[in-house]
Amino acid sequence: xxxxxxFTAVAAPYEKPNVDTDQxxxxxxxxxxxxxxxQTFLFRDLRYNDDNSEKPxxxxxxxxxxxxxxxxxxxxxxxxxxxxxxxxxxxxxxIRSVIASSFGDIFYNNAFKNGFLPVRLDQAVVxxxxxxxxxxxxxxxxxxxxxxxxxxxxxKTHGFDIGGFHKQSMLLGLDEVGVTLLNDPxxxxxxxxxxxxxxxxxxxxxxxxx
Amino acid sequence: MKTCFExxxxxxxxLVREDxxxxxxxxxxxxxxxxxxxxxxxANKNLPVRRPDLTFATPxxxxxxxxxxxxxxxxxxxxxxxxxxxxxxxxxxxTHFGLDDDRQGIAHVVGPEQGITLPGxxxxxxxxxxxxxxALGCIAFGVGASxxxxxxxxxxxxxxxxxxxxxxxxxxxxKGVTAKDIILAIIGKVGTNGATGxxxxxxxxxxxxxxxxxxxxxxxxxxxxxxxxxxxxxxxxTFAYVKGKPFAPTGANWDKAIAYxxxxxxxxxxxxxLEVTLDASELVPMLTWGTSPExxxxxxxxxxxxxxxxxxxxxxxxxxxxxxxxxxxxQLLTDVKVDRVFIGSCTNSRIEDLRAAAAxxxxxxxxxxxxxxxxxxxxxxxxxxxxxxxxxxxxxFEWRESGCSMCVGMNGDLVGPKExxxxxxxxxxxxxxxxxxxxxxxSPAMAVAAALTGHFxxxxxxx
Numbered sequence: 105x106x107x108x109x110x111f112t113a114v115a116a117p118y119e120k121p122n123v124d125t126d127q128x129x130x131x132x133x134x135x136x137x138x139x140x141x142x143q144t145f146l147f148r149d150l151r152y153n154d155d156n157s158e159k160p161x162x163x164x165x166x167x168x169x170x171x172x173x174x175x176x177x178x179x180x181x182x183x184x185x186x187x188x189x190x191x192x193x194x195x196x197x198x199i200r201s202v203i204a205s206s207f208g209d210i211f212y213n214n215a216f217k218n219g220f221l222p223v224r225l226d227q228a229v230v231x232x233x234x235x236x237x238x239x240x241x242x243x244x245x246x247x248x249x250x251x252x253x254x255x256x257x258x259x260k261t262h263g264f265d266i267g268g269f270h271k272q273s274m275l276l277g278l279d280e281v282g283v284t285l286l287n288d289p290x291x292x293x294x295x296x297x298x299x300x301x302x303x304x305x306x307x308x309x310x311x312x313x314x
Numbered sequence: 315m316k317t318c319f320e321x322x323x324x325x326x327x328x329l330v331r332e333d334x335x336x337x338x339x340x341x342x343x344x345x346x347x348x349x350x351x352x353x354x355x356x357a358n359k360n361l362p363v364r365r366p367d368l369t370f371a372t373p374x375x376x377x378x379x380x381x382x383x384x385x386x387x388x389x390x391x392x393x394x395x396x397x398x399x400x401x402x403x404x405x406x407x408x409t410h411f412g413l414d415d416d417r418q419g420i421a422h423v424v425g426p427e428q429g430i431t432l433p434g435x436x437x438x439x440x441x442x443x444x445x446x447x448x449a450l451g452c453i454a455f456g457v458g459a460s461x462x463x464x465x466x467x468x469x470x471x472x473x474x475x476x477x478x479x480x481x482x483x484x485x486x487x488x489k490g491v492t493a494k495d496i497i498l499a500i501i502g503k504v505g506t507n508g509a510t511g512x513x514x515x516x517x518x519x520x521x522x523x524x525x526x527x528x529x530x531x532x533x534x535x536x537x538x539x540x541x542x543x544x545x546x547x548x549x550x551x552t553f554a555y556v557k558g559k560p561f562a563p564t565g566a567n568w569d570k571a572i573a574y575x576x577x578x579x580x581x582x583x584x585x586x587x588l589e590v591t592l593d594a595s596e597l598v599p600m601l602t603w604g605t606s607p608e609x610x611x612x613x614x615x616x617x618x619x620x621x622x623x624x625x626x627x628x629x630x631x632x633x634x635x636x637x638x639x640x641x642x643x644x645q646l647l648t649d650v651k652v653d654r655v656f657i658g659s660c661t662n663s664r665i666e667d668l669r670a671a672a673a674x675x676x677x678x679x680x681x682x683x684x685x686x687x688x689x690x691x692x693x694x695x696x697x698x699x700x701x702x703x704x705x706x707x708x709x710x711f712e713w714r715e716s717g718c719s720m721c722v723g724m725n726g727d728l729v730g731p732k733e734x735x736x737x738x739x740x741x742x743x744x745x746x747x748x749x750x751x752x753x754x755x756x757s758p759a760m761a762v763a764a765a766l767t768g769h770f771x772x773x774x775x776x777x
Contacts (some may be wrong), residue, residue, distance in 0.1 A: 121631070122506055122606050126743045131724050135376070135391040138351055149745050180507040183540065184743060185444040185722075188351070188458030206507045207478075209542045210442055210456055217460035267474055268333025279633055280460070283361070284468045287329065287337060291470060294328045294339055302325075304563035304571045305341055305435070311367035 106219035107277035108249050111200055113173025115245040116163045117234035123177055124184035125211060129193045131185075138192065146193035150156060164197075168242035176233045176245075177204040182211025182222070191218045201247055203229050203254065216270045217280060223247060223264050232256075249274055317478055317580040318547040319513050322453050328438045328470055338473045341435035341452075343465050344421045345371035345408065345765075349440050350395045352462035353402045363406040365469045370430050371403045374413040374420045376724050379687045379714035382413045382508060388726050417560075419690020419716045422660035426530065427690055429559025433548040433575040438465055443660045443740060444543075445536040448555065449529035451548030451578055453513070456537070460463040476542050478581075479512040483520035485595035490774035492670065493528035494662060494738070494757035496520065496592075497535045498600040503611035504590060509541035515580065516546050520594035526555040527664040534661045535740050540608035547579035599773050601647065602742045602755040604635040607671040609742070611647060613760070613772045619643035638733060638744060639752050647726070647770050650685040650754075653733045655684035655765040657758050658714075658745075659721035662738035663689030667698050672702040674776050679711035681768035689718040711765070722745050732772045736764035 133145040151162045158165045164172060175194075181204035182190060191214045194202070200220055205227040207215075215222045225233075236257045237243055243257035249271060254262045273280065284291075299306050299313075306313055316324070328337040345352075349371070356363070363369065376392030387393040396413065403410035411417035415615045417428060421439055425431035425447055433451035438444060441463045447454035461471050481500055501508075514536050521529065529546045536544025546552075553572055563571045598612045611618075617636065620643060623629040636643060641650065657663070657671055668688060686706055688694035694716055697703055703713045720727040721739035729735040729751035738761050742753040756764065763771040 124741075126741070126746050130745060131722050134724065135350070135395050138354065149749060154749075180510070180540065184442065184537075184741060185507055186440060186444075186456035188460060191458070206510050206540075209510060209540070210458060210537075213473075214458035214460065217458070263613050267335065269331060269335035269472060269474070270670060272333075272461045280472065281361070281464050281467050284337065284464065284470060284472070288330050288468075290337070291339070291468060295469075298326075298339065302341075302434075302571075302574070304567035305432070306367065307563070307567055309564060310561050313365065313367050 105217070105277045105279060108200065108219050108221050108274040110246065110248045111173065112244055112246040113200070114169060114171055114242055115174040115176050115237055116169040116172035117237040118163055118175055118177045119234055121178040122180045122183060125182055125187050125190040125208070126184055128182065128190035129187060131191055134187060134189055141196045142189055143196040146197045148269040171198065173198055174245050174247070175199060175202045176230060176237060177202055178230065179205045179227060181207050183208035186210045188214040188217070191215050191220050195220050203230060203233060216273055219274065219277065221247060221249060221274060225254065225262055225264055229262055315581040315584045317450065317584040317586065318515060318578050319453060319478055319545065322434055322436065323475065325434070335472050335474055337470050338436060339470050340438050340465050341368065342430060342437040343369040343405070344425055344437065344439035345399065346375060346421045346439070346441065347367055347373040347377070347395045347399050348375050349391070349410055349457040349462055350398045352440065352466060353398070355459065355463035356466050361467045363408065363466050365753055366406045366408045368469060369408045369466070369637055371399055371408055372421055372424050373399055373413060373751065375618045375718045375722060377413060377717040378725055379717050379719045379727055382418070382715050384413055392725060397639055413756050416691045416695065419693065420660045420718055421665065422534070423664060423689030423693065426526065427559070427692060429556055429562030432556065432562070433484065434554055434578050438471065442537045443534050445531050445541070446534040448533040448536070448543055448545030449526055451545060451552055451575065453543055453545065456542040475510045477587040478515065479509050479541070479590065480515045480517055480586040482518035482589070482591045483516065483594050484518050484591065485593045486521060486523065487594045487597060490759065490777055491597050492757040493524055493531040495597050495600045497532045498595065498602065498610045498755065499592060499597050501535060501539045501607050504539050505591065506538065506608045507540040509536065509539040510544035512541050514539070514541045514544040516544060521546055522549065525666060526551060530664065531661055535607065538740060548575045552698045555714055599757065599760050601760065601770060603639065603641060603647065605638055605742055605744045607740070607742060607755065609635065613647055613770060615647055617641045617643060617645040625730050626731055640734070649769065651734065651769045652682060652736045652764045654682055654735045655680070655761050656720040656731060656735055656737040656739065657685070658687035658689070658719050659739035660689065661740045662692065662758050663687065665693050667738070668693070668697045669701050671758040671762045672705045673774060674759050674766070675709040675711065676705050677776055678709065680765040682765060684710065684765040685712040685714055685720070687714040688716045690716050717752065720747055729753065737768065
């Protein structure tokens with residue numbers, strides 16, 4: 105996984121609340137191979153017409169935001185389906201962070217497995233950031249994960265909260281399964297105790313441990 | 315003093331890191347045709363499935379509802395992932411209910427139906443509506459591909475303990491009001507992010523009075539309120555439902571299991587971070603009018619008028635939704651014409667849903683294209699045994715095979731552009747059922763009322 109330390113990029117404002125994962129990545133692309141990339145599917149039906157031509161009014165199609173690396177959204181970003189492909193579509197497009205006042209829980213968790221940082225800030229701050237971006241199209245935002253700060257175009261700094269586990273995984277670019285396998289003895293100990301206190305979970309008619 | 319959630323969470327905690335992250339053991343994992351990415355990640359690292367006995371699989375998202383022959387899945391990618399599921403489950407020795415197996419169906423219908431879903435357990439699946447299983451009194455939540463890969467490799471997942479919310483539903487629901495109306499009313503009240511970061515425990519007399527299948531409908535849409543999971547503490551209704559199911563405990567193990575499950579309800583005085591109360595007796599049949607599940611209205615109501623909204627941002631948002639949905643401000647909801655009806659999905663496709671639908675369907679003939687996809691092949695066979703299929707076919711419904719079908723449209727069952735669909739599914743997002751599709755979420759009985767009249771109608775007029 106790519107590390108996330110300090111990231112500076114053009115930020116695109118997107119004012120609509122409830123950007124669900126169906127909008128981020130329509131279901132018909134879910135079975136595409138991971139190796140081929142998901143960048144062309146991001147916001148597919150909002151961004152492109154049926155003939156694959158661009159919709160000029162969509163923010164990521166506008167000149168200042170074509171290379172945006174950050175989006176500033178509204179509330180309830182990434183709600184809906186558990187599809188991690190929604191995160192892949194963002195990261196494959198070079199977008200590594202979304203700032204919003206709230207996120208869908210599953211999207212929020214999926215993000216960290218892919219080096220993508222969801223930043224929660226107060227609704228008023230999010231609206232102020234969007235206003236700044238609209239006033240100065242193409243303005244940049246800097247996110248410092250170590251310090252847990254967002255540096256706005258107006259020079260103001262806003263702190264954000266993040267769990268220690270997610271922060272460490274992102275800063276070091278850790279492979280979560282690799283980390284967990286180090287806890288294999290604890291998992292085995294748990295399984296032995298669980299089998300003895302909840303015997304029905306591994307006895308017929310359920311499959312027995314092979 | 316612990317909540318039901320905390321008792322189960324603690325029972326599955328392998329370890330807690332200093333930063334508060336919990337390594338949670340997963341008692342059951344359900345795989346489906348969409349799990350192919352996770353199996354690929356496992357193969358890329360050359361890792362085995364740690365506990366193949368704890369994963370159960372069935373194809374649902376991309377399967378054809380016209381036929382359960384593999385070659386009848388029109389889309390090549392969808393066909394390939396169904397084949398991949400057969401291959402992966404065979405390779406690792408995972409229990410698999412394939413297309414030729416009567417036990418096939420939507421994972422969230424199959425789990426409870428087979429007794430795979432049990433009270434007091436943790437259950438994950440690569441699908442957000444995994445919250446459905448909480449109806450049995452377990453912690454069940456959806457995860458993405460990386461987390462499924464993690465579960466396959468380690469049988470655990472790293473989670474931060476969520477906050478807890480209790481939704482108490484008092485009173486009794488009136489005639490024609492269903493579990494779907496209860497959950498739509500709850501989402502309308504708290505909003506799509508009203509339960510974000512929380513697990514919901516549904517409680518109160520109106521919830522206790524629900525069957526397990528009705529509780530499944532309520533828990534199913536917890537995610538639409540932003541919750542990670544929803545659950546109902548197990549009770550006698552739960553035990554009666556589980557008993558005798560194919561994978562449920564038997565003999566001495568049944569007695570041990572029951573004794574444990576009886577300890578699970580939240581202790582009196584257990585603390586919840588958020589409490590919401592509803593009066594069921596005030597509810598009427600509901601439907602959604604907009605493009606978010608929080609946009610609910612009673613069938614007796616009208617399409618909202620943006621002009622009456624003082625907040626300009628909110629006014630514009632409503633106008634955008636009315637434009638997308640092709641609705642007029644202030645229009646009576648019973649005047650809204652419907653083009654198509656879909657009855658199915660993990661929300662409303664169980665046998666009790668089909669019985670409720672058939673009770674209305676026998677009163678007329680459909681005026682618009684209407685289809686029914688039962689939640690599992692066993693539900694389909696049960697309905698046929700009861701003669702429900704005949705009632706539906708006589709009324710002009712299409713009687714299909716089981717699968718996720720038109721809820722997500724991945725199998726080709728789509729709502730056309732600008733077509734208005736009365737759907738028993740769970741999401742009315744833009745484009746969810748097809749490009750530019752206009753989805754209204756309703757109960758099965760309300761869906762049939764729309765099918766018989768060609769517009770939204772108050773199902774109570776049919777009783």
